[in-house]
Amino acid sequence: MDMWNHKELPRALRVSAIKKELVGPQAWRARKALDGGPCSPSAFKAMMDALKKADPKIFKIADKLIDRRPPPADPKPTAARQNWAYQRDAVTTALEIARLPKELFRSPSQLPERKEAPRSVFDSDKEMKSIEDVLVLRDSAIRDPDWQFVTDQLYPAKTFDNGATTLTVLLANKLELERQLGVDLIYVNETLNAVVFVQYKMLRGRDGEDGYRPDGQLQAEIERMDGAAKTLAECGVDESCDGYRFGTDPFFLKFCKKLLTHNDQGHVPGYYLPLSYWKKLVDTPEARGSRGGLIVYPETFGRRHFTPSAFVDMIARGWAGATTLQTSVLIPYLAEIMRGKTGVVLAVETTRSLDESPEEEPEFAERIFVPPKPRHPGRKRKAIQL
Structure with a gap:
């Protein structure tokens, strides 16, 4: 709506008079918006229909404030x-x-x-x-x-x-x-x-x-x-x-x-x-x-x-x-x-005292697996089925 284009109304109109004319499924939203707050497009249409019934002359003035030109198309994301x-x-x-x-x-x-x-x-x-x-x-x-x-x-x-x-x-x-x-x-x-x-x-x-x-x-x-x-x-x-x-x-x-x-x-x-x-x-x-x-x-x-x-x-x-x-x-x-310097590398400088020396990895002796000796040589092992 063009809120800067002020028009003087021929007479005062009570909000209660508009509420009485509200009908349809969006009437409750329009009634709530008339008490203050945002209004959905469908509720706004119901409100304008009610205003037309309540006072056609005031409706004619209010209707001219609505800019019905289609909005520009959304920009393509180039x-x-x-x-x-x-x-x-x-x-x-x-x-x-x-x-x-x-x-x-x-x-x-x-x-x-x-x-x-x-x-x-x-x-x-x-x-x-x-x-x-x-x-x-x-x-x-x-x-x-x-x-x-x-x-x-x-x-x-x-x-x-x-x-x-x-x-x-x-x-x-x-x-x-x-x-x-x-x-x-x-x-x-x-x-x-x-x-x-x-x-x-x-x-x-x-x-x-x-x-x-x-x-x-x-x-x-x-x-x-x-x-x-x-x-x-x-x-x-x-x-x-x-x-x-x-x-x-x-x-x-x-x-x-x-x-x-x-x-x-x-x-x-x-x-x-x-x-x-x-x-x-x-x-x-x-x-x-x-x-x-x-x-x-x-x-x-x-x-x-x-x-x-x-x-x-x-x-x-x-x-x-x-x-x-x-x-x-x-x-x-x-x-x-x-500053325009090329080849700059992000780096963290770390310092270490002269007494420190890198820890040497411990040497691990290779372990060799030796199977145990049989308890009864020559005897066939007993198989147990579970």
């Missing part, structure tokens, strides 16, 4: 539109994690139709100097020396400020990050010393009803994540309260249900799953199609997933992600890559 949706969702998610107003980020929900399609949600921003696909996001004031180069704008960066909180969005070197980590979003929460990695995947169909079939690309990305996770595990166990996490998995997959429609805002609807849970899910019968192929649908996840709001709250409070020990290793590594 590669460019998906990339736009992933970037926009990543920035929106980062703003919410950092508790910054989403109004600071003004970007259309769909890829703008232009002669030359934009490659980034920051194309119109004059502060951005180059465009890549992968986002690295971090919050808090820049207090670590490894991040000081961001203030010089040597690399494409967009900063959002609100009070004492600063969120910096960096369009990073895609090749090196993708080669080593296999993720689309890296969120560095410097306030709580945690790092979270997210890989986006799109379900097929209008509302994800055609599912998602894991392919070789996902397998290669998972192998990169596993390599990074194995390296981070060498940091040891973080026994501090600040380093406590619900689990040891900082990697997540987000399966997007569909692209945002023309009037949608906020997150791309979807499901967040920890990578470790995804590995278990694909080994279950629920992840198999009618012909035995590997495929997942929205109903495959059931209630075992994080909603965008739950994911944001969990990350914002530091309950998931890399530990403080792992974050101290990750920040210099990410900073080196964003």
